[in-house]
Amino acid sequence: MREVGVAPGRGGYQQGLAAARIVFSARSALAEFFGVTDSSRLIFTHSATESLNIAVNGLLKPGDHVVSSTMEHNALVRPLHLMRGRGVEVTFVQGQPDGSVRVEDIAAALRPNTRLVALAHCSNVTGTLQPIGEIGRLARKCGARFLVDAAQSAGYFPIDVGELGIDLFAAPGHKGLFAPPGTGILALGPEVELDPLLVGGTGSKASSPEQPEELPDRFESGTLNTPGIAGLLAGLEFVKETGLGQIAEKEHQLVEQVLEGLRALPGTVVYGPGPGAPRGNAISFNLAGQDPATVGFLLDRTYEISVRVGLHCAPDVHRTIGSYPAGTVRVSPGYFTSAQDIEYFLRALKEIADKR
Template sequence: MSLFLDNAATSFPKPEAVYRAMDAAMREVGVAPGRGGYRQSLAAARIVYEARAALAAFFGVSDSSRLVFTHSATESINIAVSGLLKAGDHVVSTTVEHNALLRPLQLMRERGVEVTLVQGDREGKVSERQIAAALRPNTRLVALAHCSNVTGAIQPVEEIARIARAGGALMLVDAAQSAGYLPIDCETMGIDLLAAPGHKGLFGPPGTGILAIAEGLRLDPLLVGGTGGNASSPHQPEQLPERFESGTTNTPALAGLKAGLDFILEKGLAAIRAKERGLIAQLLEGLRFIPGVVLYGPLAGEHGGAVSFNVEGRDPSELAFALDHNFDISVRAGLHCAPHVHRTIGTYPGGTVRVSPGFFNNEDDIGFFLKAMRELR
């Protein structure tokens, strides 16, 4: 039986309720909301509304209309960055970001936006003091990931948001590796823009994402077109969420995302995090005692769900292939779409092997992985 340890890429398997919700939405509803006044269309609108309201409550967004559905955290980041920044603005980010943030910032740089990347340490961490030192009078945005998909380092988001606000800047958080694992309350933490995928820690299907937008913040849309309303106007609507939700809504996917969130609420975020902590601790402890293994990221204290390592004398891609081919264990090798992180921690250009257990893994799974590693070593 195969062992999936790549939950930092996407959670698998999903809770059974996610599959059932998507199947029911496809079979029993089958249409998008806002495209008619008949019962099926109203049923679709109810699915989308309930998903939006539940996710807004989960992330501390008091006005659910300001939680926008997207196709991915990457799309959410692009809407936030391109919709906010103008030539002459300044952005502070870090050297430990995923390309989902770095590439939109690079595009903005080419359009006249200044970008400062604060240097992360060898564990992949930055401090609020570093962010404060990088702020300028024209700093419009501080943008960073809550948790690294390579090192598992967790950034002090609340403290950094406080620094950003004091400096007159907005705060964008990439929650790809923290949504569904770590507590996030946008209003109490001072997060102005929150981007998160649905298919990772929220247990939803691929092709889902959210962008939470703080009250009073206006962004230009990335995509315009049909929204199911205001059909007589040639202009994109101003009101949210329609301003950012052009095109046909993927109702079955949002039904699945709502079911994933319901699973988290049923199990309890604290219980999910505690299980993840236990598996990560077992993984780190076991890898530490395998000769030749070099671990990256925090080895003590808070740690996200991704563990990166290399084995002296072995190519990470070859090692990942051997785990898959000989033991049917799925891990990821390479740069993990985050080349700057690897430059920061000293693993560029080869990258690392990344192991990321999920809620449906257990101690026996980690034990089997560690046994396989000892054999391969």
């Protein structure tokens, strides 16, 4: 903001061009990182939620059918639910108790009018990873578009949107890509055509009342969050310099440390994938006989440890894994968490469990 505090793509003055260059660099770098060959098909949004809304609203028409799962975040569930009221049929395939969605269940739900298969790559409640390669191939075979909510996996796992045949790829900047809050992306496959969710000023084709057809302008009405996008570029550069492998390795060790500690606490229920299964960082658990909200409150007020408790914007996930309605305590170690932090967290949990 101190150096380039103006909107990109509006004025032809030097500051405006400098802002546009930042946005262009970020777009190109993100497209390359995620295997999107045409960077103009990578749209900036302010969150994964906005990306999912653009995708769902822009693609579906009355009479279409969508296959999703019971493992979804409200960021996808609510737009799909809204579309139900507009004549779209939606099947939420039942997930397994460990949070996995079986490819054969997706296959069984497909119909001739299935226009979209939509699901999260990694669960924000249990860390369960879904087989997006196989599901994508299945969707393609049936002529359906494939939407991946990568909120919990972008920046955590290598993802090549082109190779995986993902038609609609939604991700936030503010999680695994270390960007400031209020940043997101939506990548569109080469054959995807959508109606825009928002229309208005794009800085291009100003004489026409029609929304431009050109990408990315078609989906980027209004002033972009240039400082956030600059932060997203810096976050991505951090990921590339550090290496996805190194980030994943460190986070994996911390996740294993948490899981081991939780299993050693008598009566603690740990949800999600079994030992050794590949997984993301979100770990959900409940202490024996304790309300998750109380545990979260004590962790915060007594130990200054921030965890999320309850339903985590994903009620159906809790119905699937058996933790509805109270939900779970969820802890998510990140790259900047240390082994000492986890030891402190586990000691705090033990004290809370022992005091009961």
